[in-house]
Amino acid sequence: MKLTLNEEKERVSAMYETERKKRAEGYSAVCGIDEAGRGPLAGGVYAAAVILPEDFFIEGLNDSKKLSEKKREELFDVIIKNARAYAVCSVDEKRIDEINILNATFEAMQKAVAALPIKADFLLIDGNRAWDSDIPYETVVKGDSKSASIAAASILAKVSRDRYIKEQAKLYPLYGFEKHKGYGTAAHTEAILKYGPCPIHRRTFLKKLLGEQK
Numbered sequence: 001m002k003l004t005l006n007e008e009k010e011r012v013s014a015m016y017e018t019e020r021k022k023r024a025e026g027y028s029a030v031c032g033i034d035e036a037g038r039g040p041l042a043g044g045v046y047a048a049a050v051i052l053p054e055d056f057f058i059e060g061l062n063d064s065k066k067l068s069e070k071k072r073e074e075l076f077d078v079i080i081k082n083a084r085a086y087a088v089c090s091v092d093e094k095r096i097d098e099i100n101i102l103n104a105t106f107e108a109m110q111k112a113v114a115a116l117p118i119k120a121d122f123l124l125i126d127g128n129r130a131w132d133s134d135i136p137y138e139t140v141v142k143g144d145s146k147s148a149s150i151a152a153a154s155i156l157a158k159v160s161r162d163r164y165i166k167e168q169a170k171l172y173p174l175y176g177f178e179k180h181k182g183y184g185t186a187a188h189t190e191a192i193l194k195y196g197p198c199p200i201h202r203r204t205f206l207k208k209l210l211g212e213q214k
Contacts, residue, residue, distance in 0.1 A: 008059055015148040016055050018140065022122050023054070027136075029084070031113065031120035032149025035105050036064070036157035040182030041192070041209075042175070042201045043165050044090040045101065047108035048156035049116055049123075051085040052149050058082075061151050063144035064158040076159040079152045086152075087115035088160045093202045100204070106131040126150045172198045184209075 003011060022030045029051050037045040058079065064072055080086055089111035096104040110131060113120060123130075123137035124147050130139050143150035162181060169177035175191045175198060182188070182200075189209060197206055 005059075009057055012057055012059070012061050012148065013055065015061065015146065015151060018124060018138075018147045019052070019149060020055075022124075022138075027122040029118055029121045030124060030149060031085075031116065031122065032124045032126075032143070032147055032151070032153045033109050033112065034064075034126040034144055034150050034154040034157055035108060036154070036161045037182070038101055038105055039184075040165075040202075041184050041188065041205045042093065042177065042182035042198070043161070043168060044092040045096060045105050045108050046088060046090045046157045046161040046164070047105065047112045048086065048088045048153040048160070049109070049112035049120065050079065050083050050149050050152040050156060051116065051118055051120060052079075052083055052152055056082060056148075058148075058152070061148060061155075063142075063151055064154040066145070067155070069162070072155050072159050072162075075152075075155050079156060083152065085116045085118035085120075086156060087112045087117075088156050089115055090161070090164070093200050096202050097204045101202075102129070124150055126154065168200055172200065174198075 019030045031049050031051045033049050035047045089108050091104040091108045123135050125137055125139050126143040128139050128141050140147055144154040165177050165181050174195050176187055180188050
């Protein structure tokens, strides 16, 4: 059921509640952080950090996974145009293989925070784990559907990674990256078994798959 404009404004406004609480505690640059691409078998992991204007209404703002690709692309442009500050960074598949996906995700998040043109004074991090940050922070489980700034970060990270993987699909057309974005679908795993890994595959993610064929 489609919400009325007033209902949509109320829904989005509710997503700023955590940011409001932090501003009430004296923080002025509350930054939402989220990632995209922890699960795929190929490509890097992306993270975005976003500081939004206070209570800025973005119609349709939500967890990127709940939005269509078209809507994510639309909101991407709205967010980067209106955010007080934002940054998107990635860690590639070689680094993921070197330090594992959790540490690579934290590294991408830290890079995004460091790249912000405005220094964040409080971090809202999607999920239930974080690195040892010198900036005060709070982890928010399912934060991309609860916090406006985390939702914005989830959209920037997701769109940025999808754009990247589509470019990789042109370089490695045998794997169908444009369809599955690197996730372990049946078609993707069949292509890996048939053609072997390509340069952007995460070798540590393929050990079980390839080991079963030995």
